[in-house]
Amino acid sequence: MKCGVRFCGGCNPRYDRGKALEKIKEQLTDVDFVHAAEGEAHDLLLVIGGCTNCCASYDQFETKLGILKMWDKTHIDQICDEIEKKN
């Protein structure tokens, strides 16, 4: 599965968004995480916000199985579960 990742811009993040992605990658070694790019097909899109506003833009990206959003480090396990279910 190819999962596109879109970060918010990180103006005032309440946790380390980059480390959160690393933890998700460690749990899901069979998923191919790439930075979301326009014109590319992604099976799934993961939006990683730094706060509850989760203001990242993502309408410009294509996804087959939908969009998952997280904005807190406590969401990591839940996000992993949801990605696994779709995988």
Next chain:
Amino acid sequence: MLMTGEQYIESLRKLKTRVYMFGEEIENWVDHPIIRPSINCVAMTYDLAQDPQYADLMTAKSNLTGETVNRFAHLHQSTDDLRKKVKMQRLLGQKTASCFQRCVGMDAFNAVFSTTYETDKKYGTNYHENFKNFLIEVQKNDWIVDGAMTDPKGDRGLAPHAQKDADLFVHIVERREDGIVVSGAKAHQTGSINSHWHIIMPTQSMREEDKDFAVSFACPSDVEGMYMIYGRQSCDTRKLEEGAEIDLGNAKFGGQEALVVFDNVFIPNKYIFQAGEYDFAGMMVERFAGYHRQSYGGCKVGVGDVVIGAAALAAQYNGAQKASHVKDKLIEMTHLNETLYCCGIACSAEGYATQAGNYQIDLLLANVCKQNITRFPYEIVRLAEDIAGGLMVTMPSEKDFKSDLKVGRNGETIGEICNKFFAASPACTTEERMRVLRLLENLCLGAAAVGYRTESMHGAGSPQAQRIMISRQGNIEGKKELAKAIAGIK
């Protein structure tokens, strides 16, 4: 095409910009130790745009070309764009702890875009098309453009045309078939030397007799007849000292201001955006000032984040982090800083579409934002100095801490003595303690205080300018009616 920071720095080397400092011409200003930190700052606006963790704030889709451009070259298309602008500025303040200089161009683009549209509508001029064509080139080349507004102004009691020396305001000295010739100067110009181009705007509202001073145009920074005299900053010559990297506090980044002189500079028609339409000078000024007052609700907040972090580290390194008054001061600093951010976000969220289609901030809230900026950073640095202790301004130099000169009875070196007497909590080395205290010195009263303190006071207009705007927009009469209705007064 988005440039990298390195490509930006290399692009500056191709310019023939005339720069003077300490009474001399600076040939290689790109690598000059006093100037280079300010160039590194601007380079961050390029590097962060390339980083997927920050790209959502740092880039936008151009409404003119459909291409992805740096947000600093973008015309705001929604209130979401306005909010993201503020967030981007906060991010850059955090990453540089300095003025990163690119905002003036962005604010000028948006102000000139909407003003030229309305000028053309009234006068049938072609300024809007001129400006759009210019901006497309800026976006395509990912240029830095310095937005220049502030004239030296001479005798503040006199209008531009009444000044003894007309050069105290930028003005048209000759009108030709193919363009205009301008003279004058812009003072305090942030990032002027680091910019590929300049966009000039009038400094205040004008009357008919001042129509030659109602002028807006773009020109390359190295156009014939233009030159810049670099502004001094507190502690600036520390950057020339060897072995003073720690003493600088922030060795990599810094701000930059200069006096920009126009000595009979020719401007071709296609780069003219106002040339005598004095009744639109005020609109351009008000819109630029509004955007720039919004900007401070982002950039100063980001620098404030670093001040708060440094104060918290200083407390930890002093072993005082558990003291309740220290915790309370950090809370107060955070409260003040986030209040400024609230203002930046609020005036963006309440923005509106101009006739030209780009988005303008809410003027009342932007002026309230900037009015608070003239106060809160001063209180934040006061609290930071309170937490840090006097050592931030009395500490020996880096050279002393590293000196091998034996001075003690038992052969102790100056370095050993300094390290012995300035050691504090085991949570840090003496050098780490020294580094964070020097960073606070830099921000509170050193080179970066130019940006964090005095620029907060006077940049984007001095406090009284905001109070005038607040008075105009505050609707006191409407509030009287509210009170009358509640009090039962007919």
